[in-house]
Amino acid sequence: MTATASPDADWLRLDRQICFSLHAASRAFNGVYRVILKDLGLTYPQYLVLLVLWEQGDLPVKKLGEQLRLDSGTLSPLVKRLEGAGLVRRERSAEDERSVRVHLTEEGAALRERALEVPRRIMSATGFDLAEIGELRARLDQLTTALDAAAQSEARSAR
Amino acid sequence: MTATASPDADWLRLDRQICFSLHAASRAFNGVYRVILKDLGLTYPQYLVLLVLWEQGDLPVKKLGEQLRLDSGTLSPLVKRLEGAGLVRRERSAEDERSVRVHLTEEGAALRERALEVPRRIMSATGFDLAEIGELRARLDQLTTALDAAAQSEARSAR
DNA sequence: CACAATTAAGTTGTGCACAATTAAGTGGCT
DNA sequence: AGCCACTTAATTGTGCACAACTTAATTGTG
CATH class of the missing domain: 1.10.10.10 (Winged helix-like DNA-binding domain superfamily/Winged helix DNA-binding domain)
Incomplete structure (x- = not known):
C-alpha cells in the first residue's frame, strides 16, 4: 500500500515537495x-x-x-x-x-x-548571484501575496 | 541618518529583502x-x-x-x-x-x-501553475543544499 | 570478554510564531 | 459628560526548531 495507486497519491507526493522545499529552505x-x-x-x-x-x-x-x-x-x-x-x-x-x-x-x-x-x-x-537572488525574491513575494490573500478568503469561507 | 549613506547600507537593505522574503513566504x-x-x-x-x-x-x-x-x-x-x-x-x-x-x-x-x-x-x-511550482521548488532545493553546506563550513571555521 | 565509541530517543531550556484574551488609552457620537 | 468602538501593547497558552545533555542499547576493538 505504499505505492502510488491513484492520481491523488501523486498529488500528495508533489505537495510535500512544494511546501516542504520552502520550509526546509527557510x-x-x-x-x-x-x-x-x-x-x-x-x-x-x-x-x-x-x-x-x-x-x-x-x-x-x-x-x-x-x-x-x-x-x-x-x-x-x-x-x-x-x-x-x-x-x-x-x-x-x-x-x-x-x-x-x-x-x-x-x-x-x-x-x-x-x-x-x-x-x-x-x-x-x-x-547565488544578485540577479538570481532578485528573481527568487520576486517570486517569493508574489507567492506570499497570493498566500496571504488565500488565507484571508479561506478563513472567511470557514466562518 | 536613515538615508543610505554608503554601499554597505545598501547591502543591509538588500539582505533584508532576500532572507526576509523567504521567511515571510514560509x-x-x-x-x-x-x-x-x-x-x-x-x-x-x-x-x-x-x-x-x-x-x-x-x-x-x-x-x-x-x-x-x-x-x-x-x-x-x-x-x-x-x-x-x-x-x-x-x-x-x-x-x-x-x-x-x-x-x-x-x-x-x-x-x-x-x-x-x-x-x-x-x-x-x-x-502558481505546476511548471512555476516545479521551477521554484528546484531553486529552493538548490538554495537549501548550498546553505546547509555553508553552515557546515562556517561552523567548522568557527572552531 | 571488557570497555570505549557510536547510535537512537528522549529531556531540558531558549526562542520564535500565532491565536485568544486582557488592559489601558484614544476618539467619536449622541 | 457618558458611552461605545477602536487601537496598542502585553499576557497566556500551544506548538515548532534546535542546542545541549542524558539514557540505554549496540557495535567495534583490543
Missing part, C-alpha cells in the same frame, strides 16, 4: 544566520528588528510589526530581550500613551558596524 | 496550512509526518527525521501528540531496542482520505 537560512549572528549575540528575528531600526530610526512596536509582519505576541518578548541585552530602550510615547517607541541605544547603534559584513557572508553562502 | 504558507488543516486537527509539521507515513508506511523516528530534516528534540514530542490524537502508535523495535517505530493507526490511515483534497487547495492558494 530553516536552512535560519541555520546559516544562527552561525553567523552568534558572534553578535543575536537571533535572526532580533537581527531583522535591528535592520529596520538601523534603516528607519526609532519606531513604535506597531510599525515594527507592520514591516516584519509580526504581532505583539512575538515582538513584545523579543524587544524585551533586546532591551535586556542593552541594544534598545522602550519608551511610552507622550502623545499616545498606548504606543511604545523602540529606541536604539548607543550600543545598539554601534552594533550596526559589526553587522555590515553579514549580508556578504549570507550572499556567498547561498551561492 | 510563514504565509504556514498560515494557509493552518486554516486548511484545522478541519483535520493537524498542524503543518504533523501533516508532514503523516505524509511520509502514508507514502512509505511505518518508519522509525530516525528515518522520519532524515526525510524531514528534523531531530528527536522536535519529533519526539510531535509524535507523542500524534499518538495522543490516536493517529499513530509508537513501538520499540524488537531487533534494536534503541529504535522506536511509528505506526499509523486505523484512524491515522483513514485520515489520508480526507487529506487528499489538501494539495489542490494549497496549489490554488499559491496562484
Whole structure:
C-alpha cells in the first residue's frame, strides 16, 4: 500500500515537495544566520528588528510589526530581550500613551558596524548571484501575496 | 541618518529583502496550512509526518527525521501528540531496542482520505501553475543544499 | 570478554510564531 | 459628560526548531 495507486497519491507526493522545499529552505537560512549572528549575540528575528531600526530610526512596536509582519505576541518578548541585552530602550510615547517607541541605544547603534559584513557572508553562502537572488525574491513575494490573500478568503469561507 | 549613506547600507537593505522574503513566504504558507488543516486537527509539521507515513508506511523516528530534516528534540514530542490524537502508535523495535517505530493507526490511515483534497487547495492558494511550482521548488532545493553546506563550513571555521 | 565509541530517543531550556484574551488609552457620537 | 468602538501593547497558552545533555542499547576493538 505504499505505492502510488491513484492520481491523488501523486498529488500528495508533489505537495510535500512544494511546501516542504520552502520550509526546509527557510530553516536552512535560519541555520546559516544562527552561525553567523552568534558572534553578535543575536537571533535572526532580533537581527531583522535591528535592520529596520538601523534603516528607519526609532519606531513604535506597531510599525515594527507592520514591516516584519509580526504581532505583539512575538515582538513584545523579543524587544524585551533586546532591551535586556542593552541594544534598545522602550519608551511610552507622550502623545499616545498606548504606543511604545523602540529606541536604539548607543550600543545598539554601534552594533550596526559589526553587522555590515553579514549580508556578504549570507550572499556567498547561498551561492547565488544578485540577479538570481532578485528573481527568487520576486517570486517569493508574489507567492506570499497570493498566500496571504488565500488565507484571508479561506478563513472567511470557514466562518 | 536613515538615508543610505554608503554601499554597505545598501547591502543591509538588500539582505533584508532576500532572507526576509523567504521567511515571510514560509510563514504565509504556514498560515494557509493552518486554516486548511484545522478541519483535520493537524498542524503543518504533523501533516508532514503523516505524509511520509502514508507514502512509505511505518518508519522509525530516525528515518522520519532524515526525510524531514528534523531531530528527536522536535519529533519526539510531535509524535507523542500524534499518538495522543490516536493517529499513530509508537513501538520499540524488537531487533534494536534503541529504535522506536511509528505506526499509523486505523484512524491515522483513514485520515489520508480526507487529506487528499489538501494539495489542490494549497496549489490554488499559491496562484502558481505546476511548471512555476516545479521551477521554484528546484531553486529552493538548490538554495537549501548550498546553505546547509555553508553552515557546515562556517561552523567548522568557527572552531 | 571488557570497555570505549557510536547510535537512537528522549529531556531540558531558549526562542520564535500565532491565536485568544486582557488592559489601558484614544476618539467619536449622541 | 457618558458611552461605545477602536487601537496598542502585553499576557497566556500551544506548538515548532534546535542546542545541549542524558539514557540505554549496540557495535567495534583490543
